[in-house]
Amino acid sequence: MSDDNLEAGKNGGVAAGAAKKAIIKLRGVRKVYKRDQQEIPVLEGIDLDIPEGSFEALMGPSGSGKTTLLNLIAGIDNVSAGTVEVAGTDLTRLSEGELATWRSRNIGFIFQFYNLLPVFTAFQNVELPLLLTNLSKAERKKRVETALRVVGLEDRMDHYPRQLSGGQEQRVAIARAIVTDPTILVADEPTGDLDRKSAEEILKLLDLLHRKFNKTIVMVTHDPAAAQSAEIIRRLDKGQLLADGAAGPFR
């Protein structure tokens, strides 16, 4: 995340209530997994528009297809039918390599188990996505420091993951997700492995990123309390989206 953006965030980001165009558009999305000769439908006829700068939660029982939907939006899985347009790009038309490049520029990932590389410090973990850019070492350092400052871990940058608490690890993972200043953050159960206090800190951080830095956040969660952090809660059941979502308490 650049300092410019950090400043923009301080000024309030996108005005609340302004008409927002959909940054994520899914049309007639179907996803089927094949096991042996059998087809297992996971998502069926999904039409979804997620506006730019919104914070949405996807909820549903296990096997409802919420993580699959998140993966399709993030470009790490392919649809069986339909189209997925994210940030103006039709992902179904991209090759494996093009998708990787696209992800590096547009998506920040936050995982349930943080998935930091244990042999690298917090600084190095956050720097990892920047290795794919042409930034100089000094520019990378500046960006990493900014990202770690945003998540409140500028004093832990030389710590290894094993030296951090679960909440701190997840904050490092969030710093890694935002360091390239992506348009969209996808979070799969970001608080699923944390205690209540740490979970609340992470949710506050996500809310900060959404409100202050205008990030579009799509979060999968089982936890109704976590879902309340989102502007919109969407529910899936048996591979289908249910009625329109409700606003969370932060809005």
Added chain:
Amino acid sequence: MSFFLLIFKSAFRNRLRTLLTSVGVAIAIVAFLFLRTFIGAWYGGVENSASDRIIVRNKISITFELPLNYVDKVRQIVGDKGQVSYENWFGAVNPKDERGFFANMAADPEVFKMYPEIVIPPDQWKAYAEDRMGAIIGSHLAEKYGWKVGDKITLRGTIYPGDYDMNVRAIYTSTSRAVDEATMWFHWKYFNERQSETRKDHVGLIIIKVNDASQSTAVGQAIDKTFASSAAETRTESEKQFQLEFLSMASALISAIQVISGVVLVILMLILANTLAMATRERTTEYAVMRAIGFQQRHIVGMVVGEGFVIALTGAVLGVALATPILKFFAQLFEKQMGGFLGNFDLELRAVVLAVVVALALGMAAAALPARRAGKLKIVDALRRVE
């Protein structure tokens, strides 16, 4: 951070495993270098053989002899184009050490004029020339048996039965690897007078030193033509060819060593492949995360291949460092046991370069399959595997 650091840290993430793998590679490198050095030492004399010396022997085999009168006939053929001399492989042993091999020859004194690399102090040469039972021994042989100039020694014939008493009159050194310092020569005349009538007046080898090396082939052809269809046909060849033929008697052993050195490399590759397969399997989720955040397949493949390279390099460096004292120890042991017959058992730079290059290539080759697997993994499957 850089890609190199990424590779380096990944390679040394499980330090014990990487260390054990590197030691495994190092041992394979030591074994490989040992075997290559052995083969190099075995052929060392051949590579340093003189191009102006040619050898005439019985066409059937070097174990068959030639009549003594061939020497004069060969002298006539060679004329003023070179010098001619002769010797017999004696094949005797020291009765005090019957299993201790060393080369010993019954030689015409003129032989020594053909080997300028053999250095004999003039006074000792004079003493040898004047003593019918005199013997010249190499410095390594003298050291091995504690023989000194003036000692009376006895050799026990194996090809030519009987005990032969001799006097050590000279100790030579060599200026070339073509001649070891573990051979013994004594007077052919003394040898001949001890033979039975049927074995008398025969020579094993006729040695020619031509003035112009380019004439070697023509001289050899003329000699073989002269003795064609005779009772003892000849075969004339360069010193190098002759030595190769002599060494070919042990070709099965050398072939076996070469096969073993190949097997060592295969083992090296399997050790690395096993480690890399384990390492990549353990890191499946991490590769999936890296792919998710934008790393390409080629980056992941490069990382795994790079790890193979780093571990192989570590093992190779360790192996070369270990090989130096180990080979030095064996060089001393062989010199003690074989009196320098094996030649210089020194670690050669080209063998080191070969070992390192081969180890690095195999390290990367061993990484190929795990790298391919890591590069091809489906991100969602890999993420789901752990979660």
